[in-house]
Amino acid sequence: MSLILLIEQVLNGLQFGVTLFLMAAGLTLVFGVMGLINLAHGSLFMVGAFAAAAVAGATGSFVLALGAALAAAAAAGALVEVLVIRRLYARDHLDQVLATFALILIFSEGTRWVFGSFPLYLNIPAALSGPISLPGGIEYSTYRLFLIGVGIAVAIGLGLLITRSRLGIQIRAGESDREMIAALGIDISRLYTIVFALGAALAGLAGALVGAIQSVQVGMGEPVLILAFVVIVIGGIGSIKGALVGAVLVGLTDTLGKLLLPGMFALFMPASSAATVGSALASMAIYILMAAVLIWRPTGLFGVRA
Template sequence: MSFILFAEQVLNGLQLGVMLFVMAAGLTLVFGVMGLINLAHGSLYMVGAFAAAAVAGLTGSFVLALVAALAAAAAAGALVEMLVIRRLYDRDHLDQVLATFALILIFSEGTRWIFGSFPLFLNIPDYLAGPVTLPGGIQYPLYRLTLIAIGLAIAGGLFLLISRTRLGIQIRAGENDREMIAALGVDISKLYTIVFALGAALAGLAGALVGAIQSVQVGMGEPVLILAFVVIVIGGIGSIKGALVGAILVGLTDTLGGVLLPELFKTFMDNAAASSIGSALASMLIYILMACVLIAKPTGLFGART
C-alpha cells in the first residue's frame, strides 16, 4: 500500500471518528447524567438529517440546513424528554429499552409518512466541494476535512462547557449525586431537559453533516447508534474525553482494518477470497477492540470506577 493511500485512509478514519464522537457525546451525556439507556438517539440523528435535507431543498442554503437540523433535533429531544423519558427515570433499564425502542418505530414511521420512503439527498455546498492538496501530494476532499475540523471544534466546545460553565458544574454534579443538587435548589427536571436536548442537537447535527456524503433515508441512525454504543463502552460511560478517544479508535480501526486486512490476505490467497475474508474480519475488529479494552479495564478507558 502506498503512503498516499494509507494517509487518505487515516484521514477517512479520523473523519468517521469525529462524527461518531458528535453522535456519541450526546449519548454518553444522557446516560452519565440521567442514567437512561436511549435507543432512540439514532432516530434524532435521522431527524436532523431529514430536517437539513428539507430546508436545503427549500432554501438552497447549507448553513440554514445545519441550523434547522440543530433546532429540529433539539426540539424533538426536548419534547420526547418531557412527554416520555421523564416517566422512565425511576423505572428499570428494561422499561427504558422498551420505551425508547417504541420511539424508534414512531420516529421511523412518522418520517416515512412525512417524507416518503425514498431517500433524500443533501448536496455539498460549492465552497466546500472539490479536493485540496495536502503535504506529500495527498488529494483529499475539502468537505471531509471540514467535518474533521467541526468535530474537533465541538469536542473543544464540550470540554469548555463541562469544565468552565455553571451548566457544566451542574451536569458533573448530576452525574455524581442528583439528589444532592436537587436539595441545593437546582431544578433537576429542567437540567435533564437541557441535557437531553443538547444530546439530541448533537445527534441531529451529526446526521446533517454526514447526510451530505450519504443518502438521507429512514433508519439511517440505527447502524450509527450501534457504533456510538461501542464508542462509549470503550471510552467509558459519562466521559466526554473517553467518547472522543473511543470514537477515534473505532473510526481508525474500522477504516484501516477494511483496507489492510484484505491486502494482508492477498499475500497467500487469491484476490477474491482475500477480499471476502478480510472484509468479514474487518467488520469484527471494532468489537474485538471493545472486548480487549473491557478485559483490561472493565469501566472503559476513562470510565470512573463505582
C-alpha cells in the same frame, strides 16, 4: 500500498471517528447524567438529517440547513424528554429499552408519513466541494476535512462547557449525585431537559453533516447508534474525552482494517479467499477492540471505577 493512500485512509478514519463522536457525545451525556438507555438517539440523528435536507431544498443554504438540523433535533429531544423520558428515570433499564424502542418506530413511521419513503439528498455546498491539496501531494476531499474540523471544534466546545461553565458543573454534579444537587436547589427536571436537548442537537448535527455524503432515508440512524454504543463502552460511560478517544479508535480501526487486512491475508492465502476473510474480520475489528478494552479495563478507557 503507497504512503499517500495510507494517509488518505487515516484521514477517512479520523473523519468517520469525529462524526461518530457527535453521536456518542450526546449519548454518553444522557446515559452518564440520567442513567438512561436511549435507543431513540439514532432517530434524532435521522430527524436532523431530514430537517437539513428539507431546509436546504427549500432555501439552497447549507448554513440554514445545519441550523435547522440543530433546532429540529433539540426541539424533538426536549419534547420527547418532557412527554416520555421523564417517566422512565425511576424505572429499570428494560422499561427504558422498550419505551425508547417504541420511539424508534414512532419516529420512523412519522418521518415516512411526512417525507415519504424515498430518500432525500443534501448537496455539499460549492465552497466545500472538490478536493484540497495537502502537504505531500495529497488531494483530499474538502468536505471531509471540514467534517474533521467541525468534530474537533465541537469536542473543544463541549470540553469547555463541561469543565468551565456553571451548566457543566451542574452536569458533572448530576452525574455524581443527583439527589444532592436537587437538595441544593437545582431544578433537576430542567437540567435533564437541557442535557437531553443538547445530546439530541449533537445527534441532529451529525445527521445533517453525514446526510451530505450519503442519502437521507428512514432508518439511517440505527446502524450509527450501534457504533455509538460501542464508542461509549470503549471510552467510558459519561466521559466526553472517552467518547472522543473511543470514536477516533473505532473510526481508524474500521477504516484501516478494511484497507489492510485483506492485503495481509493475501500474503499466505489465495486473493479471493483473502478478500473474503479479510473483509469479514475487518467488519468484526471494532467489536474485537471493544472486547479487548473491556478485558483490560471494564469501565472503559476513561470510565470511573465504582
